[in-house]
Amino acid sequence: MTATEALRVDGSRLWRRLDEMARLGATPAGGVHRLALSAEDRRARDLFGARAAELGLSVTVDRIGNMFARREGTDPALRLVLLGSHLDSQPTGGRFDGPLGVLAGLEVLETLREAGIETRAPLEVANWTNEEGTRFAPAMLGSGAFSGRFALADALASTDPSGVTVEAALDEIGYAGQTPVGGRSFRAALELHIEQGPTLEEAECEVGVVTGVQGAHWYDLTLRGEETHAGPTPMERRVDPVEALGASLVRMYEVLAAEFAPEGRLTHGVLEARPASRNTVPGEVRISVDIRHPDGERLESMAARLTSEVAEICEPRGIEAVWAHIWRSPPVRFDDGCVSAVAAAARVCGYSYREMVSGAGHDSVHVADIAPTAMIFVPCEDGVSHNESERITPEQAEAGANVLLHAALALANAR
Ligand SMILES: [Zn+2]
Known part of the structure; x- marks a missing residue:
């Protein structure tokens, strides 16, 4: 030395x-x-x-x-x-x-x-x-x-x-x-x-x-359904974005674990319901979506997969899913x-x-x-x-x- x-x-x-x-x-x-x-x-x-x-x-x-x-x-x-x-x-x-x-x-x-x-x-x-x-x-x-x-x-x-x-x-x-x-x-x-x-x-x-x-992508994901009364509305008549959100979250985490582990990251730090009333089925829920991956191509395919999975959940339920792209860091x-x-x-x-x-x-x-x-x-x-x-x-x-x-x-x- x-x-x-x-x-x-x-x-x-x-x-x-x-x-x-x-x-x-x-x-x-x-x-x-x-x-x-x-x-x-x-x-x-x-x-x-x-x-x-x-x-x-x-x-x-x-x-x-x-x-x-x-x-x-x-x-x-x-x-x-x-x-x-x-x-x-x-x-x-x-x-x-x-x-x-x-x-x-x-x-x-x-x-x-x-x-x-x-x-x-x-x-x-x-x-x-x-x-x-x-x-x-x-x-x-x-x-x-x-x-x-x-x-x-x-x-x-x-x-x-x-x-x-x-x-x-x-x-x-x-x-x-x-x-x-x-x-x-x-x-x-x-x-x-x-x-x-x-x-x-x-x-x-x-x-x-x-x-x-x-790399990272930030989105706001909004699921739009129909505001209705929590009491008189039968479950099968509802267009409930919270139910669709639950199913979407389960699917997103499954896809992440099955196809993008261990490097892929998925985080929802903000969850909001509107109008945020205890006895009303919300007309809209909004969540933040933060996804990350070290590989640029994998990051893009993660974004595409999550978007299509959420669409597959929401469409048959009559729920509109809108993704707003907030920020991107390659x-x-x-x-x-x-x-x-x-x-x-x-x-x-x-x-x-x-x-x-x-x-x-x-x-x-x-x-x-x-x-x-x-x-x-x-x-x-x-x-x-x-x-x-x-x-x-x-x-x-x-x-x-x-x-x-x-x-x-x-x-x-x-x-
Ligand atoms: Zn530092």
Whole structure:
């Protein structure tokens, strides 16, 4: 093993920094409340900027508030390698969803500085604005504006529930930067994140080499029947959308299990009946349908199968089924070179790893539009995330940061 291969981050320092960050917006239950562009987010940004300054890094802030801390490389002609994630949280979020990737990025740069190691390509650590999408919609707003998936004007005009725009909130906390949004080119981009699911823990793997992110479709499905009185109307005379919904749900789950397991996902998070009166057969029921699959073609055939199955249930009953397509996110396949660099880094460090597809969306979905990208996952306890009890061990944080270090080194120094 060469001296460079033997290099490791300082795990206890990283853990202290995670702890320090978790105090900003800390909740009594041990989680964090740090909504995007809030006073807590400003303190987190200030802390990121202060740490970066201590390391001699130059920090720039763009017009949507994305922050970048830069360490120069030895070859000015080379495009940069980007490391990063987000510092905002869910309303009752965990301490590691986001900050792990940002603070591990700074830890990588601090480790290189201490070891006196320079890289050929420059390295930057990013803190993306409004990843969670809790205060401002959509989620992954800063990286989406950066990649060009969202128009900057639309992103700045997005409002929170009390009508405050992103633009006003950026001004309020002093993070409306001067740098143009996007328009830069990258050699590679890496994001370390907790898995937010149970796969790695169940497989007793230390590291997930993330090859892509599954695709999703969102629909509103409305079943229309006939409003009638709950008492006098005989059962056989009813055109009852709730009965049709029950049969449709059973069929959808059966088809999913029979044809799209284990990767396919089906979720109905919203169910409404109208007019929502206890003694009236509803004229209409509406449910949300969220379907996901890592394979684009399988995702489309899932959508088609579910639609035709519901039609088959509803037609003979005289029920009208209307699907409204709300949102689509195609599956993302990360860059082969970056994925290989992550796997090689896990081997250099001697960690057990497996390749996997991310179930959740991340800033890397947008970054992958403009840069060769890959992600690194570490397990979290019981796969629990978006929860104040979200937990990882210091060893897991350290393992993720070490893989980030060696993947970044390889990508930044490659000829
Ligand atoms: Zn996250």
